[in-house]
Amino acid sequence: MSSSTTNALSRQPLVQVLRNITDPRDRRGARHSLFTVLSLAVTGVLAGCCNLTAIWEHATDLTGADLEALGLEKGQTLPSESTIRRVLQDLDHATGAVLTQQRVADKSNQRSRP
Numbered sequence: 001m002s003s004s005t006t007n008a009l010s011r012q013p014l015v016q017v018l019r020n021i022t023d024p025r026d027r028r029g030a031r032h033s034l035f036t037v038l039s040l041a042v043t044g045v046l047a048g049c050c051n052l053t054a055i056w057e058h059a060t061d062l063t064g065a066d067l068e069a070l071g072l073e074k075g076q077t078l079p080s081e082s083t084i085r086r087v088l089q090d091l092d093h094a095t096g097a098v099l100t101q102q103r104v105a106d107k108s109n110q111r112s113r114p
Contacts, residue, residue, distance in 0.1 A: 012102075014042065015039075017099070017102060018034075018035050018038045018039060018042070019035050021034060021035075021038065021091070024090045024091065025087070025090060031079070031083075032071075032072070032076075032079040032083065032087075033071050034087065035071045036070055036071035036072055036079065037079050037083065037084055037087040037088075038087075039070040039071055040055065040056075040058075040059045040070055040078075040079065040084065041055055041084060041088060043058065043059070043062075043070065044056075044058040044059065052081055052084055052085045052088070053081055055081075055084060056078070056079075056080070056081035056084055059078050059079075060078060
């Protein structure tokens with residue numbers, strides 16, 4: 001991946017990056033948007049969750065407003081732990097690499113700010 005691509009991604013808000021990831025699942029069986037599942041996973045990791053069960057448990061503690069901000073419609077059930085796991089396993093390795101590179105670039109930018 002060229003540095004210009006990495007730099008361009010590092011300037012995008014995380015929400016925009018997550019919304020732009022192509023969903024590898026068949027639309028007919030997807031109850032929750034990829035954005036929602038990824039947002040819950042990212043939120044859990046940022047909250048200190050170290051495994052998928054902890055991420056799901058963290059999601060169950062979020063308020064309705066938090067869940068709506070993460071893409072769930074009012075009254076929609078949370079994705080199960082197994083749904084979160086399957087979705088994350090199905091993501092293309094290249095997508096994971098892009099997200100990792102962006103996260104490293106973001107951390108680097110935060111450290112260099114006064």
